[in-house]
Amino acid sequence: MDTGTHVVMGIALGGLATLDPSVASSHATAASVLIATIAGSQIPDIDTVLKLRNNAIYIRNHRGVTHSIPAVILWPIILLAVIYPFFPNANLVHLWAWTFAAVFIHVFVDIFNAYGTQALRPFSSKWVALGVINTFDPFLFGIHVLGIIIWVLGANPGVTFLLMYAVIIAYYLKRYQAKKRVLIEVRTIIPDATEIIIAPTMRYHQWRIAAMNQEHFFVGKGIKDKVEILDRFIRVPVPNTPVIEAAKKDKNLSAFLSFSPVYRWEVDEYNDYYEVRFIDLRYRSNGHYPFVAVVQLDRDLKRISSYTGWVFSEKKLRKKLSIIPS
Structure with a gap:
């Protein structure tokens, strides 16, 4: 609390x-x-x-x-x-x-x-x-x-x-009974789900939903007993590439991975650095996923900057990373 x-x-x-x-x-x-x-x-x-x-x-x-x-x-x-x-x-x-x-x-x-x-x-x-x-x-x-x-x-x-x-x-x-009803509805929509996370919000009848099966991540919301899937992502395993492995050694990404059970990942390559981003799918807010971990690495895979936590705009994230967007 x-x-x-x-x-x-x-x-x-x-x-x-x-x-x-x-x-x-x-x-x-x-x-x-x-x-x-x-x-x-x-x-x-x-x-x-x-x-x-x-x-x-x-x-x-x-x-x-x-x-x-x-x-x-x-x-x-x-x-x-x-x-x-x-x-x-x-x-x-x-x-x-x-x-x-x-x-x-x-x-x-x-x-x-x-x-x-x-x-x-x-x-x-x-x-x-x-x-x-x-x-x-x-x-x-x-x-x-x-x-x-x-x-x-x-x-x-x-x-x-x-x-x-x-x-x-x-x-x-x-509240337990209300969550159970939402869970039953999610299982009806995603019968092959391997994991379902239902989280409460400050609104009594509204719930955040993150789920996965073998092929996809699902993000949705529950209002009373009605469930709506808002986003769907192809579930791509995190590869064992040199860039990813170097990023995992960073304390911010390591902390994120120790805490977050449902996430997707991205790797972007710029002229002089790589950017690895992991995005927690449990906290969707107004179409945005604010809880992230980002690691920037130079061409030699040495850490330039990193951050984990809550950010609600790309501009604020860039400010926390202290780097000008490419």
Whole structure:
């Protein structure tokens, strides 16, 4: 989920914690739990700072080790070491339990995004992405904000957020069923599909679709139960040419390939350099595919420039590559 949603989730969990008698009966425990649930709902995303270095490191590592099984165990301990000294009268066991719940819920809800997490590390580096809830879901954010407002107005926070979470569970189940209906429709249109990726959008009834069979890539959209194929590309295997192999050694393209499961490729030859481009097919937007990796190589196959990330125009891409178009 996005940062704002994780913040309001942490506040809501702190309110829900008041149902715990040990929290409700101690001001120190209640205050420390609220701080801990907010912090615990944020700390797995501490790897966002990697974006300050470059996109390649961020793409390869975001929601990786910080969302792993060891991290889920260690984050609450680290937070306790920081928070507990300020609240020595707090119930340590219950403070740890609610902190752990905040960290666990953060990682758990991220699994339902299309981006997913490597939550099974160290046992598996596979990305777990159920693709049911968009990274920012207006309904989830809104219902949390509504619950917080009701709490501020004087309602019982435990009861308020217990009812809210019951609604949220029903919402997740409904989203899962909606995605399943879209999947059935895609299989009807592409019965020989070998892989189908369905990703949610901020619009409740709209889905992004990327699929493949042995011969083609398909890109489409789903609106309610109706599926429309927007683009179709011939599926050409990536060749083992010297240009491609040299480009794969670049950190930006390597990061892209470690993250993207469905992509097509292009190689363009200019007067004094080659340009290798890999295009993720999952994020079609207004006829454009904004998530790319591009590597430029000179005639000796030495790297000139490269980039991976989101670009919404060729002009901006050229600016990021710092080269004048040929």
